[in-house]
Amino acid sequence: QVQLQESGPGLVKPSETLSLTCTVSGDSISPYYWSWIRQPAGKGLEWIGRIYLPDDTIYNPSLKSRLTMSKDMSKNQISMKLSSVTAADTAVYYCARETPVPGQRWFDYWGQGTLVTVSS
Amino acid sequence: ERVMTQSPDTLSVSPGERATLSCRASQSVSSGLAWYQQKPGQAPRLLIYSVSTRATGIPARFSGSGSGTEFTLSISSLQSEDFAIYYCQQYDNWPLTFGQGTRLEIK
Numbered sequence: 001q002v003q004l005q006e007s008g009p010g011l012v013k014p015s016e017t018l019s020l021t022c023t024v025s026g027d028s029i030s031p032y033y034w035s036w037i038r039q040p041a042g043k044g045l046e047w048i049g050r051i052y053l054p055d056d057t058i059y060n061p062s063l064k065s066r067l068t069m070s071k072d073m074s075k076n077q078i079s080m081k082l083s084s085v086t087a088a089d090t091a092v093y094y095c096a097r098e099t100p101v102p103g104q105r106w107f108d109y110w111g112q113g114t115l116v117t118v119s120s
Numbered sequence: 121e122r123v124m125t126q127s128p129d130t131l132s133v134s135p136g137e138r139a140t141l142s143c144r145a146s147q148s149v150s151s152g153l154a155w156y157q158q159k160p161g162q163a164p165r166l167l168i169y170s171v172s173t174r175a176t177g178i179p180a181r182f183s184g185s186g187s188g189t190e191f192t193l194s195i196s197s198l199q200s201e202d203f204a205i206y207y208c209q210q211y212d213n214w215p216l217t218f219g220q221g222t223r224l225e226i227k
Binding site for chain 2: 002032035043044047058060062068094096099104105107108110111112113115
């Protein structure tokens, strides 16, 4: 059974960088596409970006200038960094696995999510 | 960007009745449409992909239909565990986008 677990600081100061890690168990991360998705309290879902290979990433244009995603095959982890955060970046952040079915981009496995609050 | 708009925002239905949720895309998304269910404090769960294909383990009372820009999720004979928030997601185009959600509540 594939399991995803997000981790990182729950509180980040404005203008600083938000860093999160998703640890995957039950399968290797290497053959799959992995996305980050966030959800402000009481609001809908926003897709942040996805990574396959270290140089194969697609980012949401709304976040692209501030976003970096990476993979660590040795630790079976994916990570994201979002710079220059503001209160608008406060949300629950999820990592999710994209289905391996070619041409399909829906999410079959999700982490439980981690709340990140941006506040001084 | 494909903007996904769901209606209604909140739907009140009695257990045992049928619920019909709508999702509209600002431009055609072909058949690249999925539905998720989210309960409080939980991650979304995949229900439907490719407009009408149920994900593994999803009961037959859940069905999806539509094409192009208009899509529907139907839940026949609502069970207590079905009351939740439902999101549609398009994956035909980047960036991937979700609807704002429809809250299905007990009448």
